[in-house]
Amino acid sequence: xxxxxxxxxxxxxxxxxxxxxxxxxxxxxxxxxxxxxxxxxxxxxxxxxxxxxxxxxxxxxxxxxxxxxxxxxxxxxxxxxxxxxxxxxxxxxxxxxxxxxxxxxxxxxxxxxxxxxxxxxxxxxxxxxxxxxxxxxxxxxxxxxxxxxxxxxxxxxxxxxxxxxxxxxxxxxxxxxxxxxxxxxxxxxxxxxxxxxxxxxxxxxxxxxxxxxxxxxxxxxxxxxxxxxxxxxxxxxxxxxxxxxxxx
Ligand code: PGA
Numbered sequence: 001x002x003x004x005x006x007x008x009x010x011x012x013x014x015x016x017x018x019x020x021x022x023x024x025x026x027x028x029x030x031x032x033x034x035x036x037x038x039x040x041x042x043x044x045x046x047x048x049x050x051x052x053x054x055x056x057x058x059x060x061x062x063x064x065x066x067x068x069x070x071x072x073x074x075x076x077x078x079x080x081x082x083x084x085x086x087x088x089x090x091x092x093x094x095x096x097x098x099x100x101x102x103x104x105x106x107x108x109x110x111x112x113x114x115x116x117x118x119x120x121x122x123x124x125x126x127x128x129x130x131x132x133x134x135x136x137x138x139x140x141x142x143x144x145x146x147x148x149x150x151x152x153x154x155x156x157x158x159x160x161x162x163x164x165x166x167x168x169x170x171x172x173x174x175x176x177x178x179x180x181x182x183x184x185x186x187x188x189x190x191x192x193x194x195x196x197x198x199x200x201x202x203x204x205x206x207x208x209x210x211x212x213x214x215x216x217x218x219x220x221x222x223x224x225x226x227x228x229x230x231x232x233x234x235x236x237x238x239x240x241x242x243x244x245x246x247x248x
Pocket of ligand 1: 009166170171172173174210211212213231232233234235
């Protein structure tokens with residue numbers, strides 16, 4: 001059985017008061033389930049939210065980390081710092097960081113290694129733009145993002161990777177991939193992983209969908225056999241919406 005995961009990516013939203021409120025309201029409504037619930041919150045909020053979440057099953061994720069563990073990198077935060085705060089996951093390769101911070105596959109590969117060296121699990125994002133999809137190269141494009149960034153890992157390390165397929169054209173746009181388009185890409189991703197690591201490992205890896213996932217479409221998306229949950233942006237900022245996505 002693959003782990004079912006719903007991760008909220010708060011991005012650069014919510015001050016600490018709002019974050020506590022949102023967190024408490026998620027805690028109040030969350031029912032016990034076998035799903036892994038993760039909150040990727042701003043760095044500044046970890047200590048306070050970790051205290052609020054300490055008796056719950058909810059895990060914290062960082063939204064990025066540096067490729068070095070320490071050093072003269074003004075303004076940066078390292079994977080070892082997150083690990084020392086009890087953070088379990090880090091999101092790497094989000095399309096917003098690829099676009100605005102010019103993070104490429106070579107850099108992301110280093111970040112993956114650094115994160116894993118600190119026992120963080122990596123939620124690795126991949127996904128094509130409208131342009132690649134219209135050219136019909138989206139399957140190859142996504143395969144390359146995966147091969148270049150995680151295919152140097154050994155089988156044991158691969159178990160700490162979660163893939164999030166996030167078509168760039170669907171992020172924050174209100175335009176969602178159809179469940180068919182998402183499932184088709186998830187099957188492709190799983191087969192790419194199987195070609196290197198074998199079917200057992202490929203079948204054990206959770207592949208999340210992200211991109212305008214909301215209460216109204218979550219059930220349809222999550223009912224697909226290769227979609228193991230979601231990486232939720234906008235809808236994770238509202239407790240009712242986030243909870244109803246978890247229930248889906
Ligand atoms: P969205 O963002 O749900 O607001 O489209 C998803 C993401 O960026 O992870």
